[in-house]
Amino acid sequence: MLRLCAAHARQTLAPLRHLAEASTRKSLASLQPVERAMLAARHVAYHRFASREASYRATLLGLREGFDLFLLAFEAANGGRAPLLAEHCETWLRMRAPLIEGVANAFSWFADGHGSLNDPLPDT
Numbered sequence: 001m002l003r004l005c006a007a008h009a010r011q012t013l014a015p016l017r018h019l020a021e022a023s024t025r026k027s028l029a030s031l032q033p034v035e036r037a038m039l040a041a042r043h044v045a046y047h048r049f050a051s052r053e054a055s056y057r058a059t060l061l062g063l064r065e066g067f068d069l070f071l072l073a074f075e076a077a078n079g080g081r082a083p084l085l086a087e088h089c090e091t092w093l094r095m096r097a098p099l100i101e102g103v104a105n106a107f108s109w110f111a112d113g114h115g116s117l118n119d120p121l122p123d124t
Contacts, residue, residue: 001102005063008099012092019085056107063100067093 074089076082 001099001106002059005096005099005103008095009066012088016085016088016092019082019088060100060103060107063103067096067100070096 070089070092074086074093077086077089079086
């Protein structure tokens with residue numbers, strides 16, 4: 001599921017930048033938090049030094065923060081202010097929600113007591 005989230009992030013970042021630039025004609029600095037959240041899944045190397053449970057929790061938190069940022073972007077663009085951006089965000093949110101839910105479900109194996117460093121990682 002994490003790989004699907006990362007692939008989704010890669011596929012949607014360029015169109016988002018294009019739409020935001022066309023909609024606002026301003027600097028893309030306001031998109032930096034969104035970009036950071038979307039790229040968080042690719043920075044797993046850091047998490048290898050933390051406990052597996054902490055790593056997975058931080059990854060899931062980053063995915064949910066990115067979702068919330070897109071929700072805010074949708075609300076800001078909605079209402080005729082930036083219809084193409086609003087449409088893109090709405091599509092992104094619809095596609096991303098089940099991916100994040102899948103990651104959360106895959107990580108539930110920690111609740112079953114399988115968070116030991118000696119346990120094999122689940123296929124995420």
